[in-house]
Amino acid sequence: MSESTVIADSGAQRSGVSAPAPAGRGRSILRPLLLVALLVVLLALPLYVEEFWLRTGFAVFGAAVGAIGLNLLVGNAGQLSLAHAFFLAVGAVSYVYVSGEPGGLGVAELDGLGLPPIVGMVVGVLLAGLAGLIFSPLAARLRGIYLGVASLALVFIGIHVLNAWTPVTGGFNGRAAPNFELFGFTFGNRDPELYVLGVPFREAERLWYLGLVLALLAYWYARNLLRSRPGRALQTLRDSEVAASVMGVNVQRYKARIFLVSSMYAGLAGVMYALSIGSIAPESFGLELSILYLAMIVLGGLGSVNGAVLGALFVSALPLVFQRYADLIPFVGDRGEGGLAAGEAARFLFGLAIVLVILFEPAGLAGIANRITGRVRRRPGGRVTEHPPDSSSQSNAPVPSDKPAQGSTT
Amino acid sequence: MSATRAAESGTRSDIPPVEVVGVSVRFGAITALSEVSFTVVPGTIHAIIGPNGAGKSTMFNVLSGVYKAAEGEVRFGDARLDRMRPYQIAGIGVARAFQNIALSGTQSVAENLMLGRHHLTKAGFVAAGLRLPRATREGRRHGERVAEIADFLDLGDKLHTPVGVLSYGDQKRVEVARALCTEPRLLLLDEPVAGMNAEETDRMAAAILEIRSALGISVVLVEHDMGMVMSLADRVTVLDFGRRIADGTPAQVQTDPEVIRAYLGSGDEDSPSEAAAHHHPSDTPGATS
Known part of the structure; x- marks a missing residue:
């Protein structure tokens, strides 16, 4: 211990130390290259693929935003929530109400503010965040499965409101979502007509880029958050609330904040969902949607932003792909024909995939991806880059050793 | 002999004493702590010892705000620790290293640091x-200080290793290092050498002395290793x-005599078997000193 002077020196003068900024950790050249290549492919894709894939892509981007948000809450902060569908609904309904035109079809008289869609999107995100914030005092007091059950109530309330509040939500029949629009540029089929390299850029192409930008922003924010002070605090409170609070983290406030952030993500995902389907309907925002989002983050890898994206890709694209290629895939048939319906087949596959992931790769798809890229990466000193929470090292609950039962007053 | 050591090490003026006055903690009908009082003199190493179930960890939980005292006061200078939340206590410079890591x-x-x-x-x-640039700057600046503290506890080469794959001894040192990273004025160490081998124990003991003399802070120590307690405290x-x-x-x-009775059992009130069940042999004071 010859460094007694160093430790006394609270001025932190020493320079040239490899600061433990996580950004500096063993980077290979491969990863950035892969990322750039991926981005180029994503940007160029609308020039080459047909509308179905672009529409699927936009749905995946929307799901990715929602999954990243849910993963921050469940995977990183350890707060189980089944209410994600509710927050998506808040975002979606706010969007169609704020940006929709008043009017009505048949019996349903619809209200609408008719404001620009970007306002609708922002309001959707903010209102979903607000809903999360209002719920968070409850969330801060409950833990684990209890929180999950409490959050379940929100889903049922949401469904009821969607069905009953017809002027806003369109009621049982749902309501059409207005096209997105930014500074006079419509994300629809015309206004203006647009050709890029001879390829007509219609709604699907335009939405693809909108989705890409929104998903990248969501990804970027989550990555930054997790690598910095709030992210460390959240991950510690997941592992031990007592340890986090003793280290100076205001646990209640952090739980509330992450609920806010997560529901804002859900709100944006809800808006994108409405844009992707073109309308909203009560049955879209049921418990099943919450479960699908949980499936995404478990499959993708709890606590990993990349995992959330991979999970979203898998879970939201698979049923659509099955549907399209129903006649090519054995055992899957079209609706009304023999065999499984595409949605059901996809669900069987999710079930199987989740069982396999839990058995063989608890870090999910992200863990598998890490393993593949990790093989090429140079790792000094057998460093482990990815490490599933292991019960032996984390039976850490700092429960005092002298519990009341042991107090032996006899 | 040891009382003078504190004076030698030049105590800092910003480190107040810790005054525990008549603290009781109850869980239902069970009293875990009963009117406990003591004072930690600034800049000293103060050990809390006792047989298993004596209330040592409960005392630590009161000091760090995890448990609320039913009666009594805990003062740290002007601050009333017994009325503060754990994160507020951390904010005024009280750090704790946990016994169970x-x-x-991940x-x-x-x-972690x-x-x-x-x-x-x-x-x-x-x-x-x-x-934002200020967040990045802040992270970098504090990262440098963290690297220094890691070096001090021989963790410099493990900075980027996930804690879960480290050896037990290393993890215990990370615990202490994390507490040090808060730049504490009062450091609470809950069995910092439990489960360590002799060499690791010696290194930790040297580090604790170093912390006290270099930083001039107060250290409160719960420890079962009597040799360590008697030589450090x-x-x-x-x-x-x-x-x-x-x-x-x-x-x-x-x-x-009270202490010897508590550790060995006097045979007057307790039956021998009961005493043996309660008191681990290694707790015996003086066994290794």
């Missing part, structure tokens, strides 16, 4: 998430069944 196993050593800087830093959900408080049975220098405590 409470680190985040995060690297550096990330950076958590210690939490109350010293500001970056929130906006600044950090949007990577300036003052010792002995608990048994939630009561304070002795308080003094190591030399005084070692010869105190």
